[in-house]
Amino acid sequence: MDGGIDDALALILALRSPELDVAGITAVSGNVPVEQAAMNALRVVELLERKDVWVARGLANPLVRDPVRAMDFHGADGLGDSELPSPSLRPRAESALSLIKQESQGAGRRRLSIVATGPLTNIAAVFTEESDIVRRLDDVVIMGGAYGLTEYGVGNETPAAEFNIYSDPEAAKIVFESGVSLKCVGLDVTMTPGAQLSPREYATIKRSETDHAQFAAKILAKAMGREKRFALHDPCKDAKAAAFKQVFLRRLMSR
Structure with a gap:
């Protein structure tokens, strides 16, 4: 994840x-x-009391x-200048690349997917260092790209390019050509009106008393x-975008 508002919502x-x-x-x-x-990421992990989930820093550029x-x-903080307190948790000392490799080696019969809600830099770096990892992954699910499949499938950074792919196109090329099974959710889906949060739905979230809804x-x-x-770019991993949004809202507001 690259630390934006929609990344935090996806993580919740x-x-x-x-x-x-x-x-x-x-990260x-x-x-x-x-x-x-x-x-x-640590703010969300701490909010939901999920200390069992590690957070690690990836490449800085x-x-x-x-x-x-x-x-x-x-x-400036990635979370709407919300001035949230700093988390007490800290990232793992190991690099994100090292931990991705460790998780893939220990996968065994467990299905292991990587869900990318930001640029593909970390994944491309791991694939370059250890190409065998591709065979150990079930798939890579990407929020990225604009594929022209709907009227909304056009770029948001340039007329053709979506932000996550535009931010590191060399990394995207490595991942797309790696042979790993890919599932891509592009702007074709995430920019459809049914997938977007309306003022009325936002008001419903504000009325909820759960800590995660208030966050x-x-x-x-x-x-x-x-x-x-x-x-809802990053939370939206379901082609039935409107149906997905209702699931998202229910889980956000339930205790």
């Missing part, structure tokens, strides 16, 4: 989904610098080019005050 959903066994979270340079991305940031949208309301406040709707 993942950690509250009994269908998923989240082993760890790797990557993207919306914010990698150190801030790790800090934001794209493979070749300079970093691209989105702090104009996500805020979500706080980090969304600035964006919802500026935008008519908020695109």
